[in-house]
Amino acid sequence: MDLFVSFERKMATKSIIGLWLTAVIVAAFAFPTVPNPASWHEFPIVPGLEEKARIIFFHVPMAWTTVLAFIVSMIYGIRYLAKKNMDDDLKSASSAGLGLIFCILATVTGSLWAKFSWGSFWNWDPRETSIFVLLLVYGAYFALRSALEVEEKRASLSAVYAIIAGATVPFFIFVIPRIISSLHPDPIVNSRGKIEMNGSMLTVFLCSLAGFTALYFWMFNLRIRAGRLENKQHSIGE
């Protein structure tokens, strides 16, 4: 009985996230952009971006989830070092794995958008450089994990690496703008203060942000449970 209730609850979470994100995706593609949005389902025209502005509903939540996953991974890394509980390492690695997926998605969507707005897939804009560094950090993290055999050693060393990387990544905020200037919409848009998202655009954007965050936590939970089962299977096998 108890099992059945928890099964039902899990199904409910899954369906809610599924329906929510479907609604977000439909709204993001189907709502028309008009010069003077009047009704609730119309987006304003963003000068210079027009229809390409729709990428914001997918690209920004993905980039946000990438950073969130990294921070969660780092926090569980710190917890592992403090308590030496292998479950924290599982959480840390699971979050980093999801972060890598979202990082690749954010890079690909950003790069596609760059092709149509800036004319090339990749041109080392500061934002592109930062996401590239995040990709490298995630890649190095998993390279390190696969090169360590002893579980405890793997857990503590990868946690240490995640923390060191987390301590250096903020430097890019100061370093990169000194070297290259950005064409990324956000700093330009905000500095002029010209383009404001109207109510409907902001609602869809925030709904998408919430949906992707929920998707991340749902997948995170799924991975942890799968990881725990795998560990149990190993211990039974031995």
Place this chain on the structure above:
Amino acid sequence: MNVRAAITIFSKDIRSELRTRYALNALIMFVITTLSVILFAIGNESVSPEVLSGVLWIIIFFSTMSGLSRTFVSEEERGTVLTLQLVARPVEVYCGKLLFNLVLLFALNTFTVALYLIFVTSFSVSSYSIFITTLVLGTLGLASASTIIAAIISKANTKGTLYPVLSFPILLPLLLTVINATKMAADGAALSEAAGEFQVLASYLVVITAVSYLLFEHVWKD
């Protein structure tokens, strides 16, 4: 922390290095070969000083990556880690190794820069104050970051290839800044113009050293 213990570890490493000259000989040859490849590649072309200031740091980065992991890797290979864990506390080991890497990297970079200034004729420094400050701060940061990464990779299976892979994302803010500052030195900018770069380098050094100091215990202890 016992300062004398750290200095003892440092002098042990220096003595063993001077006896075998393993790292020093290999590194000097590494720098000479890399530099000659670059000189062959340049040939009679005229290369802008901006590009050459980047090339200088490429040599420094890769020679660091080929030599600085030695202090920790040799302890693992010779099986002396357990003894060292018994006789000294992690913090003392860290400080001793960091000091050794600092001395090694300062010697190496002095050698590299001297050769570079002599042989790469199209590269000339107009503002020596910026150049030397950048070199000193850059070497300090580079040694600090590569010491903790060396401690991490010495426990892994594929030590050689993993070292640059793990170090690069960590070192990128430093490398971008030193390359930019070296360009300024080649252009002959005033010292105050590079103040922002120096602030980044100094804070990078402090952050990395503090984080390594706090985390080294978890890397070192089995």
